[in-house]
Amino acid sequence: MTETYSKSRQRAEIAFGNIQSQFFAKNKAMEELESHAQSQQAKTLRLREARLAKQRDDRASAMSVLLAKRAKAC
Structure with a gap:
Protein backbone atom coordinates (compact mmCIF):
# COMPACT_ATOMS: atom_id res chain seq x y z
CA MET A 1 0.00 0.00 0.00
CA SER A 39 -2.19 29.03 39.12
CA GLN A 40 -0.82 32.54 39.68
CA GLN A 41 -4.34 33.94 40.10
CA ALA A 42 -5.22 31.16 42.55
CA LYS A 43 -2.08 31.84 44.58
CA THR A 44 -2.78 35.58 44.61
CA LEU A 45 -6.32 34.97 45.82
CA ARG A 46 -5.12 32.60 48.56
CA LEU A 47 -2.49 35.08 49.75
CA ARG A 48 -4.98 37.97 49.71
CA GLU A 49 -7.43 35.98 51.82
CA ALA A 50 -4.67 35.08 54.27
CA ARG A 51 -3.58 38.73 54.52
CA LEU A 52 -7.13 39.94 55.13
CA ALA A 53 -7.68 37.28 57.80
CA LYS A 54 -4.46 38.34 59.55
CA GLN A 55 -5.53 41.99 59.42
CA ARG A 56 -8.90 41.08 60.97
CA ASP A 57 -7.18 39.11 63.74
CA ASP A 58 -4.71 41.95 64.40
CA ARG A 59 -7.54 44.48 64.53
CA ALA A 60 -9.53 42.30 66.92
CA SER A 61 -6.58 41.76 69.25
CA ALA A 62 -5.72 45.48 69.21
CA MET A 63 -9.33 46.29 70.03
CA SER A 64 -9.36 43.84 72.95
CA VAL A 65 -6.12 45.34 74.32
CA LEU A 66 -7.59 48.83 74.01
CA LEU A 67 -10.79 47.78 75.77
CA ALA A 68 -8.77 46.13 78.54
CA LYS A 69 -6.78 49.35 79.07
CA ARG A 70 -9.96 51.41 79.19
CA ALA A 71 -11.49 49.00 81.70
CA LYS A 72 -8.43 49.36 83.96
CA ALA A 73 -8.53 53.13 83.68
CA CYS A 74 -12.13 53.31 84.84
Whole structure:
Protein backbone atom coordinates (compact mmCIF):
# COMPACT_ATOMS: atom_id res chain seq x y z
CA MET A 1 0.00 0.00 0.00
CA THR A 2 3.00 2.27 -0.27
CA GLU A 3 2.21 5.05 -2.69
CA THR A 4 4.83 7.11 -4.43
CA TYR A 5 4.02 10.75 -4.79
CA SER A 6 5.43 13.34 -7.12
CA LYS A 7 8.19 15.61 -5.88
CA SER A 8 5.83 18.56 -5.57
CA ARG A 9 3.36 16.47 -3.57
CA GLN A 10 6.16 15.30 -1.26
CA ARG A 11 7.29 18.91 -0.69
CA ALA A 12 3.69 19.90 0.01
CA GLU A 13 3.29 17.05 2.50
CA ILE A 14 6.51 18.06 4.28
CA ALA A 15 5.46 21.73 4.36
CA PHE A 16 2.05 20.79 5.72
CA GLY A 17 3.66 18.60 8.39
CA ASN A 18 5.91 21.47 9.45
CA ILE A 19 3.01 23.91 9.66
CA GLN A 20 0.91 21.39 11.55
CA SER A 21 3.67 20.73 14.08
CA GLN A 22 4.13 24.49 14.59
CA PHE A 23 0.37 24.80 15.16
CA PHE A 24 0.38 22.06 17.81
CA ALA A 25 3.47 23.53 19.47
CA LYS A 26 1.77 26.94 19.61
CA ASN A 27 -1.36 25.41 21.15
CA LYS A 28 0.71 23.59 23.75
CA ALA A 29 2.57 26.79 24.63
CA MET A 30 -0.71 28.69 24.98
CA GLU A 31 -2.11 25.98 27.25
CA GLU A 32 1.00 26.18 29.42
CA LEU A 33 0.72 29.97 29.65
CA GLU A 34 -2.96 29.79 30.56
CA SER A 35 -2.24 27.14 33.19
CA HIS A 36 0.50 29.29 34.68
CA ALA A 37 -1.79 32.34 34.74
CA GLN A 38 -4.54 30.37 36.46
CA SER A 39 -2.19 29.03 39.12
CA GLN A 40 -0.82 32.54 39.68
CA GLN A 41 -4.34 33.94 40.10
CA ALA A 42 -5.22 31.16 42.55
CA LYS A 43 -2.08 31.84 44.58
CA THR A 44 -2.78 35.58 44.61
CA LEU A 45 -6.32 34.97 45.82
CA ARG A 46 -5.12 32.60 48.56
CA LEU A 47 -2.49 35.08 49.75
CA ARG A 48 -4.98 37.97 49.71
CA GLU A 49 -7.43 35.98 51.82
CA ALA A 50 -4.67 35.08 54.27
CA ARG A 51 -3.58 38.73 54.52
CA LEU A 52 -7.13 39.94 55.13
CA ALA A 53 -7.68 37.28 57.80
CA LYS A 54 -4.46 38.34 59.55
CA GLN A 55 -5.53 41.99 59.42
CA ARG A 56 -8.90 41.08 60.97
CA ASP A 57 -7.18 39.11 63.74
CA ASP A 58 -4.71 41.95 64.40
CA ARG A 59 -7.54 44.48 64.53
CA ALA A 60 -9.53 42.30 66.92
CA SER A 61 -6.58 41.76 69.25
CA ALA A 62 -5.72 45.48 69.21
CA MET A 63 -9.33 46.29 70.03
CA SER A 64 -9.36 43.84 72.95
CA VAL A 65 -6.12 45.34 74.32
CA LEU A 66 -7.59 48.83 74.01
CA LEU A 67 -10.79 47.78 75.77
CA ALA A 68 -8.77 46.13 78.54
CA LYS A 69 -6.78 49.35 79.07
CA ARG A 70 -9.96 51.41 79.19
CA ALA A 71 -11.49 49.00 81.70
CA LYS A 72 -8.43 49.36 83.96
CA ALA A 73 -8.53 53.13 83.68
CA CYS A 74 -12.13 53.31 84.84
